[in-house]
Amino acid sequence: MMSPVGYTSFTGSAPDGVWGEVTQLFVAAFTAEPYNEDAIDLATIRQWGPEHLGHRGGRLVIATVDGRIVGFALAHGLDADPAWLGILAQLADSSSTAADAIARPADAVVVHELAVSEDQRGRGIARGCLAAVLQDRSETQTVIGVYERATEAAAMYRSWGLSELGRVPMPGDAVALRVLTAPTTELVARLRPTNPESARMTRRTLWLSPWEWDCCGGPLETGQRVTFSVWPVDDGQRTWLTEAIGADLTAQIDGVEMHHEEGPAPERLTGRLAKLSRVSMPSRLVRTKRPPLPQGVARAALRPVGPPGSGVFIGSRPSEYVTHHEPVPGLPVVSFAPRIPPESEFENADVRAAAQAAVEARELDTATSEVELRLVGYLVELDVDVD
Secondary structure, eight states, X not given: OOOOOEEEEEESOOOHHHHHHHHHHHHHHHSSTTTOOOHHHHTXXXXXXXXXXXXXTXXXXXXEETTEEEXXXXXXXXXGOHHHHHHHHTXXXXXXXXXXXXXXXXXEEEEEEEEEOGXXXXXXXXXXXXXXXXXXXXXXXXXXXXXXXOHHHHHHHHHTTOEEEEEEEOTTOSSEXXXXXXXXXXXXXXXXXXXXXXXXXXXXXXXXXXXHHHHSOOOBOTTOEEXXXXXXXXXXXXXXXHHHHOHHHHTTOOEEEOSSOSSOOSEEEEEEEEEEEEEEEEEEEEEEEOOOOOTTOOOOOOEEESSTTSOEEEOOOOOSEXXXXXXXXXXXEEEEOSSBSOSSSTTHHHHHHHHHHHHHHTTOOOTTSEEEEEEEXXXXXXXXXXX
């Protein structure tokens, strides 16, 4: 039987003996794969750790088993950390959340470090340390960073409800830092589930492309059990998602479902569908007169079929007009989807009304065109089974 885990919190300062054990744990955790950091550099936490704990809002939480420190979390206010303010400044143009944090740094908390001994992982100690270091804080937003190569840690953070704001290159390091965030009270609530059933499950938000599910797959409905092939939101995925739906909504996506790839998926997730949403973007349907055919070129003739004299022909006459969609500036519209793919076009009236309202709010000229919301994808919230 495993010994119980105890948690102790320190505010402003901690005993030298605590920092000695924290330093040993920190060095052991981050000299190992996938971090491979320098032990001498890591050991300097013995000097800068107490300084960070002394910052405004500084708090250190340690987890102990049989009197030994097996995990810790260190956090403080964003306003006390120029380095983190600089990191978020690099994301401010693409993320309103980052911009808001910079504008009100006293309203954000930075989780500077989070580590657990290798022999104690899988017991929920990181989760417990994070919950304790954020408990009853005044800041409304939490920010945490994880190196790009630490994909398992990033997936763990996303499963707790943190969304990725973006990635920032670190000085002297070939690997970027993933920056993740979540509202503090919501994050603490997710870290400390009161429902035993929810403690055995974790929710992931996935992107589904319409062509994949209109072509083959589904139907999907809320409450249904499914298994998805999921790819991470890497730089390539993030680029086209951001172009399609913007950086803020992209940051909420934990993975992209794809079932037409030749190679195996990095993840196979099984669970129950908790929520289905369709994501649409306003667009203007523009009609223009079809240009005349070049001189000497005739329209395609209709070919007679059937018995001679039957009057039955096959072929098509082109329309006098050409239609195309032009994007309308604005935010994506996320709406409830009862089913994927849609069973019918019964939602069109609501969709068109929402699009028209979005355009009118921006005082755009719609007199010579039709405005509609074009479906660009689906968001699926999956309660993933946890062994």
